[in-house]
Structures are given as structure tokens and as C-alpha cells.
Amino acid sequence: MTMRLVxxxxxxxxxxxxxxxxxxxxAPELSSxxxxxxxxxxxxxxxxxxxxxxxxxxxxxxPATGVITIHFRTIGRGTEWFTRLRPGDTVxxxxxxxxxxxxxxxxxxxxxIAGGLGMAGVRSLADEAxxxxxxxxxxxxxxxxxxxxxxxxxxxxxxxxxxxxDGSVGHKGFVTELVPDYEGWADQAFACGxxxxxAALARIAEGRRERLGVAKLGRKRGVGxxxxxxxxxxxxxxxxxxxxxxxMGCAVGACLGCVIMGTNGVPQRVCREGPVFAAEEVAWExxx
Amino acid sequence: MSPADLSVDLGRGLVLPNPILVASGxxxxxxEYGDVVEVDRLGGICCKGTTLQPRxxxxxxxxxxxxxxxxxxxxLQNPGVDAVVAKYAGTWAGWKTPVIVNVAGESVEDYVEVVxxxxxxxxxxxxxxxxxxxxxGRGGLQxxxxxxxxxxxxxxxxxxxxxxxxxxxxxNVGDVRPIARxxxxxxxxALTAINTLSGIALAxxxxxxxxxxxxxxxxxxxxxxxxxxxxxxxxxxxDIPVVAIGGxxxxxxxxxxxAVGAVAVQVGTAIFADPTLPVRLVDELTDECERRGIASYAxxxxxxxxxxxxxxxxxxxxxxx
Ligand SMILES: Cc1cc2nc3c(=O)[nH]c(=O)nc-3n(C[C@H](O)[C@H](O)[C@H](O)COP(=O)(O)O)c2cc1C
Ligand code: FES
Numbered sequence: 001m002t003m004r005l006v007x008x009x010x011x012x013x014x015x016x017x018x019x020x021x022x023x024x025x026x027a028p029e030l031s032s033x034x035x036x037x038x039x040x041x042x043x044x045x046x047x048x049x050x051x052x053x054x055x056x057x058x059x060x061x062x063p064a065t066g067v068i069t070i071h072f073r074t075i076g077r078g079t080e081w082f083t084r085l086r087p088g089d090t091v092x093x094x095x096x097x098x099x100x101x102x103x104x105x106x107x108x109x110x111x112x113i114a115g116g117l118g119m120a121g122v123r124s125l126a127d128e129a130x131x132x133x134x135x136x137x138x139x140x141x142x143x144x145x146x147x148x149x150x151x152x153x154x155x156x157x158x159x160x161x162x163x164x165x166d167g168s169v170g171h172k173g174f175v176t177e178l179v180p181d182y183e184g185w186a187d188q189a190f191a192c193g194x195x196x197x198x199a200a201l202a203r204i205a206e207g208r209r210e211r212l213g214v215a216k217l218g219r220k221r222g223v224g225x226x227x228x229x230x231x232x233x234x235x236x237x238x239x240x241x242x243x244x245x246x247x248m249g250c251a252v253g254a255c256l257g258c259v260i261m262g263t264n265g266v267p268q269r270v271c272r273e274g275p276v277f278a279a280e281e282v283a284w285e286x287x288x
Numbered sequence: 289m290s291p292a293d294l295s296v297d298l299g300r301g302l303v304l305p306n307p308i309l310v311a312s313g314x315x316x317x318x319x320e321y322g323d324v325v326e327v328d329r330l331g332g333i334c335c336k337g338t339t340l341q342p343r344x345x346x347x348x349x350x351x352x353x354x355x356x357x358x359x360x361x362x363x364l365q366n367p368g369v370d371a372v373v374a375k376y377a378g379t380w381a382g383w384k385t386p387v388i389v390n391v392a393g394e395s396v397e398d399y400v401e402v403v404x405x406x407x408x409x410x411x412x413x414x415x416x417x418x419x420x421x422x423x424x425g426r427g428g429l430q431x432x433x434x435x436x437x438x439x440x441x442x443x444x445x446x447x448x449x450x451x452x453x454x455x456x457x458x459x460n461v462g463d464v465r466p467i468a469r470x471x472x473x474x475x476x477x478a479l480t481a482i483n484t485l486s487g488i489a490l491a492x493x494x495x496x497x498x499x500x501x502x503x504x505x506x507x508x509x510x511x512x513x514x515x516x517x518x519x520x521x522x523x524x525x526x527d528i529p530v531v532a533i534g535g536x537x538x539x540x541x542x543x544x545x546x547a548v549g550a551v552a553v554q555v556g557t558a559i560f561a562d563p564t565l566p567v568r569l570v571d572e573l574t575d576e577c578e579r580r581g582i583a584s585y586a587x588x589x590x591x592x593x594x595x596x597x598x599x600x601x602x603x604x605x606x607x608x609x
Contacts, residue, residue: 002322005564043561049356051508052560078353094324094563249351249358250560252324254316256336256365257351267344267365272320288348288500 001033003252006040006093010085011067017147020073020117021083022059028066030095034058036125037190037243037276040070040095041251046081054078055248055271057120057192058096060127071120097251098275101125101190101243102236103134111186112138113201115175115193119149121243121275122192130157137161137182141175141193144168176200183208190276192243202279205240229264230273230281238278246270261286292577293584294570296331296552298529299477302414302452304386304552306331307585308542308569311533311556312390312416312456313337313362317376318383321563329567330385331552334480335372337392337418340402342368347500352489357508357535358557359489361501364392364421369402377411386413388454394424396441400448407449414452417445417476420460420483432458432467432483439470446475454531457481457518459511464518465525472526480531480554481522482515508557509535516548523549524593537565539572546585547592 008027016022030040041053056070074080085091103110103125110129112122119140129136137159142148145168151160162170163178171178176197183189183204191201227234235241249255253272261283262268268281294306309332315321318333327333345365352359366372372389380387389412393399399417406412419431419438431437442455455471457464459482468479484505489498497503515534523530532550536542537558545553555566577585 003324005324049509050353051356051358051557052353247349247351249360249557250314250316250320252316252320252322252563254320254336255314255351255360255560256345256362257360259345259348259350259365265344 001029001096003095003097004029006030006095008068008091008093010087010089010091012087013083013085015083016071016150016153020071021079022069022071022153023082023085024067024069025091025093026066027068027093028063030058030093031061031066031068032063034061034068034096035100036128037100037121038096038098039251039275040068040093041097041248042070042082043092043094044078044081045091046077050078050081052078052249053094053251054082055097055251057123057243057275059120059123061124071117071123073117094251098271099232099273101241101276102232103129103132104188104236107134107187109135109137109185109187111179111182111189112136113175113179113189113191113193114138114149115141115197116143116147118191118193118197118243120192122190125190126155126158130155135159137186139163139175139178139182141197174200176204179204184212188238189240190243191240198242198244198279199284201240201242202282202284205279208239230262230268230278235276235278238280240279241276242279242282243275244270244277244282245275259288261288291574292582293586294331294573294577296529298414298452298454298531298552300450300452302386302477304331305384306570306573307546307552308566308573309334309388309531309552309554310559310566311554312418313360314556314559317372318385318387319376319379324563326567328384329570331570332413333385333387334390334416334554335376335387336366337364337390338366338369338372338402339364339392340369340398342366342371349498349500352498352504354487354489354506355510357506357510359487359499359504359506360484361499361504363501369405373405373409373412377409380411387411388414388416388452390416390418390456392418392421394421396425396444399441400444403445403449403451407451412451414454415445415449416454416456416480417442418456418483420456420458430458430460433461435466435470438467439474442471442474442476452477454478454480456483457522458483459514459518460486465521468522468526472528476528478529478531479522479526480533481518482511482534485511485514507534509537511535512541516544519545519550520548520593523590536569537562539569539576542569542573543576543588546588547590549590549593551586551589
């Protein structure tokens with residue numbers, strides 16, 4: 001669906017973890033017209049000084065009920081405004097925005113990797129993949145047990161593996177340390193979280209083929225033209241896709257506020273070329 | 289009664305269907321908002337700042353919200369004038385709404401060269417010179433802060449093109465009036481005011497500035513009083529049309545700017561929260577004229593200016609930086 005301005009209605013609002021909220025909005029256009037990885041740009045009703053909308057990943061989208069959810073941490077006046085919403089209140093959202101995750105039709109085993117709030121970026125892909133009969137393992141990293149996304153909010157079919165910095169639950173250490181156990185099993189991986197985590201994953205993904213000696217997904221050697229970097233076809237063949245974050249102005253590609261540096265030397269708009277990128281499209285070492 | 293006349297003549301054949309434009313850098317090349325905005329109903333579109341060579345712009349983060357506004361440091365990222373013409377001019381040529389290309393450069397020659405490449409291009413209705421750029425030839429001092437440099441670049445571009453020429457003023461100056469006069473004397477068809485105010489914000493850690501470029505430009509409702517003051521001052525010292533920019537978020541802001549002498553306004557930052565605002569303002573201005581029973585919105589222009597905009601006053605400015 002092409003983006004549009006949608007009037008949504010809050011139906012549920014819960015603080016699922018300290019300072020982290022899960023809100024449900026009635027938005028049939030968005031629940032059936034969006035794909036995993038896309039986002040909305042929501043307008044706050046506080047017009048006393050908040051001049052920008054707030055981008056939120058579409059955390060889940062249920063076409064049957066017409067409900068989408070967003071998951072966020074309160075980090076300022078904008079997000080606090082959202083927490084004061086009550087059922088029946090309306091919020092105007094611009095969406096769906098950005099490009100979605102691209103799953104290769106042949107992929108059976110999907111590895112999802114989320115750091116903290118990055119859960120919101122990959123969460124809907126778990127639903128989408130399971131609906132398509134794929135197996136999903138979700139590796140999740142957080143500081144400690146109190147920040148761990150409740151397993152009750154995930155589909156039963158998902159294998160959920162946790163790492164915490166302090167070891168209060170699951171593996172003690174970084175979530176990236178869990179990846180080697182799964183990289184042989186996974187056909188593709190999809191990640192969202194802090195930039196250093198994504199950069200570490202990109203390094204792991206780069207060496208994967210040599211380590212495993214597996215064939216690259218995609219065209220047969222010597223047949224056809226290589227896919228254009230950043231094209232849907234090229235992304236579909238990428239082992240690792242990442243959902244990136246950046247401060248946004250317009251969220252439609254007009255202001256160039258939200259860029260990250262691409263490996264082609266051209267800044268890439270997170271709101272338009274992203275938020276999902278194939279890992280090899282991102283210049284991780286550029287310092288941008 | 290037929291709807292009030294909203295058309296605006298900015299000179300040299302540039303007639304806008306209405307006085308509500310969208311500001312450079314906030315509306316891309318006019319296509320990004322897709323069906324969300326009825327582009328054909330806008331009075332004009334100022335596209336993103338365009339330079340001779342492609343520019344990758346500034347390191348990130350580039351934008352952040354501030355109370356009643358935002359800071360940006362895009363750094364004039366753009367694909368260069370030739371790519372802009374190749375990619376967008378064809379689309380613009382099919383629109384009713386005039387597209388004004390915002391031009392930036394680092395030397396007088398840069399500006400002239402860009403403008404020459406826009407001359408005669410179908411779809412390009414005019415030029416808006418962004419002179420808030422460092423002038424490499426003068427040790428990096430901005431053209432916009434010096435009447436001599438501002439006049440020089442305007443005159444050079446004027447000689448190079450017959451396109452309607454708007455020149456955009458910076459608020460980051462002591463007294464804007466001599467600069468405005470120099471630009472008008474150098475042959476600009478209209479002035480636009482204002483560009484962003486220089487500012488900084490800090491990272492949450494307070495260990496460094498937030499923006500990758502340290503400095504950013506402040507825009508949004510927070511700057512409206514400054515823009516209003518500058519339009520008030522400028523429209524009293526030049527005879528060419530003045531287009532107001534800065535913090536427009538509702539009809540009252542449009543009416544305020546008209547009252548201090550602007551003949552049109554540009555909407556910038558407010559588009560991010562409310563993309564349909566500019567088109568709505570066109571409707572609301574039409575309704576306002578009808579409510580007041582006036583045949584042209586022009587009757588709303590200049591009502592708050594002193595009766596006789598005589599000789600430049602030395603005591604007109606209350607605020608002295
Ligand atoms: C993200 C952003 C990018 C901008 N880029 C340009 C530009 O390329 N050239 C220019 O002359 N002004 C640029 N501006 C300034 C605006 O055109 C306008 O003068 C300013 O934002 C004040 O208007 P506002 O308060 O309505 O936003 C930019 C402003 C913003 C917010
Ligand atoms: S937020 Fe404006 S271009 Fe992405």
C-alpha cells in the first residue's frame with residue numbers, strides 16, 4: 001500500500017516493562033496494508049512545542065482485527081505524551097513507510113536478532129514468517145532480566161533465546177555471542193538493535209560463507225546480471241538484513257535528515273531506502 | 289461573490305497561483321510526499337538546495353527536535369544541478385505549480401554556473417539564491433552577512449539569467465536592512481526571509497554537541513518572532529516583493545506575515561508534522577478573504593506597517609544583538 005495519513009484509535013496501552021510501552025491502535029489500512037519492517041510516523045497531540053512526529057516500527061499487524069501495535073521506551077515529552085493516551089483517543093499516523101524485510105522464498109529457517117527496543121523492529125517478521133510456515137529462532141539481548149521482552153507476547157512457535165549482560169537470565173554476555181550456534185541452521189538473519197550490535201553482526205555475517213562453506217543464495221554462477229545493490233532482489237538474497245534507526249524529520253525522503261552512509265559512498269535515507277538494509281549496503285566503519 | 293484573487297506576481301513573469309509556498313529543504317523535490325499532498329494546489333515549491341557538484345552533506349545526526357522547533361544540519365546534500373535537472377525537471381514541467389530551484393554555492397562563479405545550467409530548462413520557474421553559505425573566496429564568510437558580498441553574488445547571477453530571481457536572507461546578522469537593500473539594488477526580483485538561525489544542542493550525555501556537524505539551523509514556530517521582525521524591517525526598505533518564511537503553522541501566522549508586508553509565505557518545518565497544512569492554508573486564506581468581503585488577499589498586505597515607509601530609520605530596531 002502506498003503511504004497515507006490514517007486516523008487511528010487507541011484500543012489498549014500497557015507498560016510491559018519498566019518504561020517500555022506496548023500500545024494497540026485500530027488502523028485497518030495499516031494492519032492489512034503494511035509489511036514486516038515498515039514503520040509509521042505518528043503525530044503527537046501536544047502542539048505546545050513538539051514540532052516533529054515520532055517514528056515507530058509496526059511491532060505487530062493483525063489484518064483480522066485491524067489492530068497494529070507499537071512498542072517504545074519513554075525517552076522524552078513525545079513518548080510520554082503517548083503514554084497518557086486512553087482508549088478511544090485518536091492518533092494520526094503517516095504510513096506505512098519505508099521498505100520491508102525481504103525473505104527469500106526458499107528460506108525455511110529464519111534467525112531474528114534483537115537488542116533491547118530493537119525487538120520492535122523484528123517482532124512482526126516473526127508473525128509473518130510463521131504464517132508462511134517458516135521456523136523462527138529469536139535471539140534477544142538486554143541489560144538484565146527486568147528488561148527482557150516477555151515470552152508471552154511472542155507466538156508459541158518461536159524459539160526464544162535470551163542473553164543478558166549481567167547473566168540474570170539466559171546467556172551471560174552479548175546476544176551476538178549466541179549467533180555462531182545458529183548461523184549454520186539459519187538460511188537468513190534479520191536484526192534490529194543498537195548500532196554496535198548490528199555492526200558486530202555484519203562482521204559475523206561477512207565471514208559466514210567461508211566458515212560454513214555454504215553456497216551463496218541467489219543466481220547460479222555466471223548466469224544473468226548481478227542484482228543492483230539495494231534492490232529488492234539483492235536484499236532477498238542477502239544473508240543478513242538490518243533495520244536501522246536515525247533521527248527523522250519528514251520520514252518520507254524529503255529532508256535528508258535520517259541518512260546513514262552507504263558502502264557506495266552515497267548517504268542512504270533510513271526512511272526511504274531503509275529502514276531495512278542488506279548488511280553489505282551499510283558502511284559500518286564510516287563513523288556516520 | 290467569486291473566490292478572492294490569491295495570485296501573486298513576484299516579478300519577471302513569475303506569477304504564483306496563490307501565496308502559500310513550501311520552503312526549501314522541507315519538501316524535497318516535490319515528489320516525496322506522493323499522494324499525501326495535492327502538489328498542484330500549492331502556490332510554489334522551493335526545492336532542496338542545489339549545487340554545481342553533488343554533495344554528500346554532513347555527518348549524522350543531522351536533525352533534532354528543540355522546544356517549539358528543530359535543528360538541522362543537512363549540509364546541502366544533493367546530487368548536483370545536472371542530476372536535479374535530469375531527474376526532476378520533466379516532472380515539474382507537467383505541474384501547474386511553479387518550481388523554484390534553491391541554489392547554493394561556495395563562490396560567485398559556482399552560483400553563476402548553476403544558474404546558467406537552469407536557464408531555459410522547462411519546469412524551472414525561478415531561482416532562489418541561498419546565500420547563507422560560506423564564501424570560500426572570502427575566507428569562508430557567508431555571503432548573507434555582508435551587504436557587499438550579497439550584492440555581488442546577486443548582481444553576477446542577475447547578469448547570467450533572465451529567470452525570476454529570489455534571494456534568501458539569513459537572520460544571523462546584526463542589521464539585515466543594508467543587506468536587503470544591496471540585494472534589491474543588484475537586481476533581485478524578490479526577497480525571501482528567513483533562513484534558519486544558527487544554534488546547537490547537546491547529546492544526552494552532555495559530553496558533546498548532539499549534531500554531527502555541531503552547528504545546526506533552528507526552524508519552526510520558535511523562530512517566528514524573529515522572522516516577523518525581519519520581514520517587518522525589510523519590507524520597509526525595499527520596493528521588491530518579500531516572501532516570508534519562519535514558523536508558519538496556522539492561518540494566523542500567514543496573516544501576521546502579510547500584515548508586516550510579505551506578499552507570500554513559505555511553510556517549512558510544519559510540513560513534517562502536518563503535510564497537508566500548506567494546501568489547507570490556501571483554503572483557509574480564501575475563506576478568510578470571503579469572510580472579510582475582500583476581492584483580493586492583497587488588501588491584507590502591509591496593514592501593520594508604519595503609515596509611510598519613508599527613509600530608513602536608525603531607531604526602528606528595538607532589538608540590538
Ligand atoms: C531540514 C531542513 C532543510 C533545509 N534545507 C534548506 C536548503 O537546502 N536551502 C535553504 O535555503 N533553506 C533550507 N532550509 C530552511 C527552510 O527553507 C526555511 O527557511 C526555515 O526552515 C524556516 O522556515 P520554517 O520555520 O517554516 O521551517 C531547511 C530547513 C530544514 C528544516
Ligand atoms: S526523515 Fe526526512 S529524509 Fe528521512
